[in-house]
Amino acid sequence: MDKNTLLSSFGKWVSPINIQKLSEQVEECKQDYYTKKLTTDAYIKLLLFAQLHETESLQAMSDALLDEDLQKTLGFESISASQLSRKNNKINPAILSNLFLNLVCEIQRFHYKSGKNMPLKIIDSSTLPLNLTNYKWAKFRKTKAGVKLHLRLVFMDKDTVYPEKAVITTAKEHDRNQLEVLVDDQEAMYVFDRGYVDYERFDRMTDDGYFFVSRLKKNAVIREVETFSLPDNSTVLSDKMVYIGTTQNRAENVFRLLEVIDTKGNILRLITNRFDLSAEEISEIYRSRWAIELFFKWLKQHVEIKHFYGMSETAVQNQIYLALIAYCLNVLVQLETKSKKSLLRIVRWLKAAIWKPAYVWLRRFEEQSSP
Structure with a gap:
């Protein structure tokens, strides 16, 4: 069975993230010690979801968890804005920096x-x-x-x-x-x-x-x-x-x-x-x-770096790295599908098919490239 059949479009979008490397670094930094729900992996997925939708606040992020598909992806049904804030201030920016460089x-x-x-x-x-x-x-x-x-x-x-x-x-x-x-x-x-x-x-x-x-x-x-x-x-x-x-x-x-x-x-x-x-x-x-x-203009218009979720230096750096990670994930889709479509078009299609099977999203590229 094609692996894309099992993935949602969002799952396909974040699939280039090397979970094994990420887990090793999280373990090395003792990042998830005593963490019951909001693991670093779940945090990254939720924050990337927020970048994709240009979510302006942690409270809005918390409210987005009313979506059952998002709950399944993250592995929990709810998270408070205060819990998100603590995690955002606790994550070592070096983890996200390395994730960016891996992409x-x-x-x-x-x-x-x-x-x-x-x-x-x-x-x-x-x-x-x-x-x-x-x-x-x-x-x-x-x-x-x-x-x-x-x-x-x-x-x-x-x-x-x-x-x-x-x-x-x-x-x-x-x-x-x-x-x-x-x-x-x-x-x-x-x-x-x-x-x-x-x-x-x-x-x-x-x-x-x-x-x-x-x-x-x-x-x-x-x-x-x-x-x-x-x-x-x-x-x-x-x-x-x-x-x-x-x-x-x-x-x-x-x-x-x-x-x-x-x-x-x-x-x-x-x-x-x-x-x-x-x-x-x-x-x-x-x-x-x-x-x-044009790159800086795209970042400021299409991912969330206009409104910062935290006031610490760590929180600000984490959000900027997540914006860069989101951009790289878009480029990888563009390269993998050999698409000449703009990143903005790719993102629009992704948001429209975000919880549908990945092949629904990917098929759109084939339709657009056919004569």
């Missing part, structure tokens, strides 16, 4: 099968605002609080992107401080914005064999070494070899500086250490950076 590994198996060389990895951050009264530990201005999600996103193509590495800090953490943490693969091409400009790090990256393209700040001092010719039909304005920085603060390596026009007609200056690609290719690589902006 990333599953996605990468599909990625490597595609045979693509030099993956494009985009680095950026997004600040999630918090109420200063309730989140004093996350204060970063006199009247504001917030956390920052520093992210490395893999760009496979315009239809498929996925988060590969995440670091969660308070909002006062500068982006540049996370660059070395997020750059660790010499077989990749990194793309980031001017908030990460650091001449010393650019030198280290170049010396260590890492490739990148970044936007350069407007006030950056440059010294031209050579100007490269461009094709007559090129959309790039100029292509030069330069030194960057002042005499007191100057990069030791030579870099390539391109001037391009963005979609709004603004002139952008791009800096890179790739001299083997055409100017058009470098411009196109930087243009792919829009993918991470």
